[in-house]
Amino acid sequence: MSDTVLDRSGLDQPRLDRPAQPVVDEETIERFRADGVVALRNVVDAEWVERLREGVAAEMASPSPTAHAYESTGFFGGLDLWRNHSVFEEFVLGSRLGEYASAMFGSPTVRMYYDQLFVKAPGASQPVPWHNDQPYWPISGRQVMSFWIALDEVDATNGRVEYVRGSHAWDRWFQPRTFAPTNAHDYTQNPDYEPAPDVEADRDAYDIVSFDLQPGDAIAFWAMVLHGSRGNSNPGRARRGYAVRYIGDDVRYDPRIGTADALHYAELEPGAPMATDHYPIVWPRSA
Ligand SMILES: O=C(O)CCC(=O)C(=O)O
Incomplete structure (x- = not known):
């Protein structure tokens, strides 16, 4: 075991105890930061891709209370699937993604x-x-990341997610907006937030x-990076993306104005660490 300090991103990175055989190579971690x-x-094997697809089909056939009502537009979403389907629970708690997150955002837990x-x-x-995620989420801290897993081949034709490189380091908090086609149920305005830039209007x-993706590939991204996606203009191919969000030790509960009600958890006091079984430890496994 040796201590390594990685701080190429301008973020305040904690020290990271790296195992002898790192699960993610150093170059990938540096690029991520x-x-x-x-x-x-190829982080999710073919068998698991198939199992996750079956879970998606089950959720779409009988949506959980936490499903988003996008169906009429051909856009189906939902959150906290792992609390409603054993296949997603088994995946998020048992896959190696928790170990990846530990190495990538630099948190022992x-x-x-x-x-x-x-x-x-x-x-x-x-x-x-275009948005960044953390303004939607009632948490503060730097160690917050997602793995967006492709369950279909993904490219420019079917709405791949796009990112503004380096924007996670801007420390700019953009006002959340609903993904639904109308803004009837939009988020409460937070006076500390600013409007998201109109990236589409000035892409250059x-x-x-x-990234073009094969089923089983994933995109790893910080919760503060600016991202968005176009529609699926491919008449023959769906675009199923399954995102898993993990948090590290520096995260605190922070139910700010404008955050998503569905992610509030009344058992935690504002400012409390997320040390509750509601957010179970996935890494280290023995914990
Ligand atoms: O799947 C998409 O198009 C958007 C994904 C996204 O915004 C996210 O995972 O935070």
Whole structure:
């Protein structure tokens, strides 16, 4: 075991005890910290891709109370699937992603935060507006990241997610907006937030990165990186994305104005660490 300090991103990175055989190579970790986003190839095997697809089909056939009502536009979403389906529970608690998160955001302990489904049916035109995630979430701290797992082949035709490289380090908190086509149920305005920039209107002004993915590939990204996706213009291919969010030791409960009600947890006091079985430890496994 040796201590390594990685601080290439401008973020205040904690020290990280690295195992002799790191689960993620150093170059990937450095790119993740500098760019705010990185593609991880083949992190979910074919059997698990199939099991997750079956879980998605079950959720879409009989949506949980936490499903989002996007169906009419061909965009189906939902969150906290792992609390409702054993297949997702087994995956988020048992996969190696917790170990990846530990290495990538530099926390000895990793907890499950929540999971989220984003299905764009063939031809579903609805975009996901440019946003960063953490303003939606009632948590503070730096060690917050997602793995967006492709359950279909993903490319420019079916609405791959795009990211503004390095924007996680801006420390700019953008006002959440609903992903639904109308803003009837939009988020409460937080006076400390600013409007998200209109990236679509001025794409050349931004360093936009995106990744073509095969089923089982994942995109790892910080919760503060600016991202969005266009509609699925491919008439023959769905775009099923399953995102799993993990948190590290520096995260505190922070139910700010404008955060998503569905993610509030009344058992925690504002400012409390997330040390509750509601957010179980996924790494180290023995914990
Ligand atoms: O799947 C998409 O198009 C958007 C995903 C997203 O915004 C997220 O995972 O935070």
